[in-house]
Amino acid sequence: MTGAANSMDPKWNEDLPIYRQLRDRVVAMILEGVLTDGDALPSVRNVAAEYRLNPLTVLKGYQELVDEGLVEKKRGRGMFVTEGARVQLMKDERRRFVEKEWPVVAATIERLGLNIEDLLKEINTSKSAGDSGKGKKND
Amino acid sequence: MTSLVSARNVSKSYGTVRAVDDVSFDIGKGRIMGLIGPNGAGKTTLLKALLGLTDCQGSLSVLGLDPFKQRKDLMQNICFIADVAVLPRWIKVSQLLDFLASVHPHFSRERAEELLKQTNIKNDSKVRELSKGMVTQLHLSIITAIEAKLLVLDEPTLGLDIIFRKEFYANLLSDYFDEERTIIITTHQVEEIENLLTDVMFINGGKIVLDTEMDTLPEQYVELMASPDNADKARQFKPIHERDVFGKKVMTFEGVNREQLQGLGDLRTPDIADLFVAKVKGGVQ
Numbered sequence: 001m002t003g004a005a006n007s008m009d010p011k012w013n014e015d016l017p018i019y020r021q022l023r024d025r026v027v028a029m030i031l032e033g034v035l036t037d038g039d040a041l042p043s044v045r046n047v048a049a050e051y052r053l054n055p056l057t058v059l060k061g062y063q064e065l066v067d068e069g070l071v072e073k074k075r076g077r078g079m080f081v082t083e084g085a086r087v088q089l090m091k092d093e094r095r096r097f098v099e100k101e102w103p104v105v106a107a108t109i110e111r112l113g114l115n116i117e118d119l120l121k122e123i124n125t126s127k128s129a130g131d132s133g134k135g136k137k138n139d
Numbered sequence: 140m141t142s143l144v145s146a147r148n149v150s151k152s153y154g155t156v157r158a159v160d161d162v163s164f165d166i167g168k169g170r171i172m173g174l175i176g177p178n179g180a181g182k183t184t185l186l187k188a189l190l191g192l193t194d195c196q197g198s199l200s201v202l203g204l205d206p207f208k209q210r211k212d213l214m215q216n217i218c219f220i221a222d223v224a225v226l227p228r229w230i231k232v233s234q235l236l237d238f239l240a241s242v243h244p245h246f247s248r249e250r251a252e253e254l255l256k257q258t259n260i261k262n263d264s265k266v267r268e269l270s271k272g273m274v275t276q277l278h279l280s281i282i283t284a285i286e287a288k289l290l291v292l293d294e295p296t297l298g299l300d301i302i303f304r305k306e307f308y309a310n311l312l313s314d315y316f317d318e319e320r321t322i323i324i325t326t327h328q329v330e331e332i333e334n335l336l337t338d339v340m341f342i343n344g345g346k347i348v349l350d351t352e353m354d355t356l357p358e359q360y361v362e363l364m365a366s367p368d369n370a371d372k373a374r375q376f377k378p379i380h381e382r383d384v385f386g387k388k389v390m391t392f393e394g395v396n397r398e399q400l401q402g403l404g405d406l407r408t409p410d411i412a413d414l415f416v417a418k419v420k421g422g423v424q
Contacts, residue, residue, distance in 0.1 A: 012334070014407050014408070014410075015407060017357075018334060045312065045313055046313065048312045048313070048316075049308075049309040049310070049312040049313035050309065051334070052305070052308045052309060052312065052331070052332070052334060052335055053312075053334045053335065054171060054334065054335050054336060054337055054353075055312065055316065055318075056337060057334065
């Protein structure tokens with residue numbers, strides 16, 4: 001999943017409000033490094049026109065990011081990725097993984113009687129063998 | 140919310156036919172309102188009344204003016220794209236710009252030329268030489284170059300191919316719209332403008348059957364996809380509409396709490412097209 005290609009896709013998921021999905025896309029772009037600290041977000045007007053969205057929807061999505069401290073408004077100049085946004089996001093994502101996903105994975109490992117050392121070894125060998133970039137991070 | 144358009148008990152009859160039947164509504168500044176209705180529902184009559192092209196009963200105020208009596212003042216601040224092309228076929232683009240610059244106090248020729256440069260329309264082309272899509276582009280460019288507070292679009296993209304339609308709305312949002320401007324739009328291609336709207340109004344048989352903000356739609360309406368064995372349970376909550384999809388029952392509910400339907404199947408917010416069918420066709424079939 002590359003951030004740029006994903007953000008070009010105008011398909012919306014019906015289960016989540018669009019402003020929320022916009023917020024998630026920007027977050028994904030920050031995590032993937034497509035947007036880095038200090039980068040300008042595309043203007044509300046551009047995003048609205050590009051996706052044929054109401055500008056208020058776009059603004060609401062951006063406002064979420066401002067409230068989370070990931071993006072800051074600069075008067076008359078637009079929205080910018082806050083310094084340290086990626087670090088903060090990575091911290092949040094790591095914590096979420098450790099608290100939410102890891103217990104599930106750990107329980108599965110135990111239930112199946114697997115050995116963590118073996119699993120790590122296996123992952124390392126498939127990484128160096130594959131080298132297709134497919135095993136990169138957990139998407 | 141300051142009302143830009145305010146209608147109270149507005150009716151309009153043609154002979155014995157009540158084309159618009161006792162409607163009341165408000166539209167605020169900076170809103171994009173979708174007016175959706177089947178053919179002959181009264182949309183065009185209502186728009187005509189707003190534009191002062193027809194008189195009507197009841198009280199109607201647009202930008203604080205009576206559209207029928209103060210049409211001349213109103214026309215300086217509103218714009219209209221009709222489903223029928225109204226630009227004379229013999230006129231050259233440059234002549235059209237000359238004309239508008241001479242009659243319309245809020246028309247910016249510079250802005251129009253700047254917008255037309257982004258299209259394939261040439262200054263010395265005649266309207267008759269342009270394709271349907273280009274005529275619409277020309278129309279939108281002119282209108283964008285007018286400092287109007289209210290824009291009324293009646294089936295603006297009718298007969299245009301998908302590329303022109305997308306471009307039309309993209310240009311509308313990037314060049315025309317801002318929080319000071321208000322748009323009223325009718326179209327049968329609802330799914331194309333769904334995400335653009337702040338408000339939606341359904342009209343059927345001259346009456347308003349729905350008038351709501353898009354933001355509050357998920358709280359008011361929910362669609363349930365139930366397996367047949369849950370269908371009877373779900374029917375107790377009185378769906379306003381029911382249809383079959385892949386052997387499942389899809390029911391639309393109004394004013395029913397999502398939690399009450401939890402466990403009976405997948406829940407989602409109906410899109411405008413489905414909601415329209417539910418509200419206009421109505422009744423459990």
